[in-house]
Amino acid sequence: MQPFVSSDNHTLCGKSENKFKLFRQGAMAVSPLCVAVIPWGLLAGSFAVDIGLDIFQSQALSAIVFAGSAQLVATGLINAGAGLATILITTLFITSRHLLYGLTMRNTISPLPLRWRLGLGFLLTDELFAVCGHQLPKTFNRWYALGAGLWFYICWNLATFVGIVAGKFIPNLDLLGLDFAIAATFIAIVIPTIKNISVLISILVALVLSVTLQAFNVEGGLMIASLAAMIVSYSYDKVFGKQKNKSGEDV
Template structure:
């Protein structure tokens, strides 16, 4: 199960390599030394939060602002942990702490919908640990690349961030409420960016959640497969 989990997350490990390279090189560019850059990836282990925090450090922003910003960026992990709590809570403390540290968007995409009977701790550990190792190797490569390759951030590596989340989100679109949420978030975020609205990403996220929740309340937890069966019966 450990090996199966590592194999299952491997495509996402490959997709996140450019992101890790960017995070590592950006840390060096922001004035961190090698040890500080390595420690940031090893301890924080959150790509989006690392990139934003590094940018704030480079801009000389205070520690309170950095903490608040990264708190809001990573607050989705609270939702992940609440969703997986019924599955994880029966496990011993060492398992809860380990899997809690390794819980990322990628691990949630693989294991977040597993029922308590289906969930395999060793599968989750293999996936989470292999992704952790891959992320740190990628950022380590970015750290050394940042010292010798100038303007690495201008190579378009940041597209890997969008590509990774697209790969995570698309397979989860199995219900109408989720599809509506994705479409609303996409449209609202593009409009907010075009109009230069501050906090547009947060506004788009809230609108998407409200619309998705409303659709589910009105029409129920309807999947595409369920709708197709109804049409066949009709």
């Protein structure tokens, strides 16, 4: 004789299985980017040790700040003896793109409870935005996003820990060419977003200007290139977008 199982229990089990399935799908979707970011995490961990931070402080940097480019820049500034104000302002500019990510996903995230908004907000990185940032509110799922964001967070911190340990035993880890992973990761994130001419123009302007300004040792060249790219792309979209709307044809 089979034990009685209520339909409510079946419903709860079904919902739990569906949540875990979506969580796992999100983790799988971001896994290629997790692999690409491993050398980046190794550098972040080893740099933190090189500037004199202990193991706990080095790991806390990844666990709390959780921003690869900002961590690398901040550790470099600390090593150079920069003041706190300089470090904060620089990292603010570097991570300001997350404001744009948040604004882009605002309509999707705002209906969620506060705990979900705070959690996904903390986990919102370039990689999570690449996976979920362009999903429509109807197709967005919080458990899928949580799986992608949390799995990337775990992988980043594991890579950082390995870098911390390796930094103590492998000298000159920064000379092994691992920093190429930074460029490779952003290339992998950016290329799939090129879906119209304005985005392509923005990328080309940023690429040309950043390389040119770097060649001439212009301070703040990266920020200048970023702002110029946004302005040019926005201007193109405003001018030719209006023409498209009037003619009803692609420009």
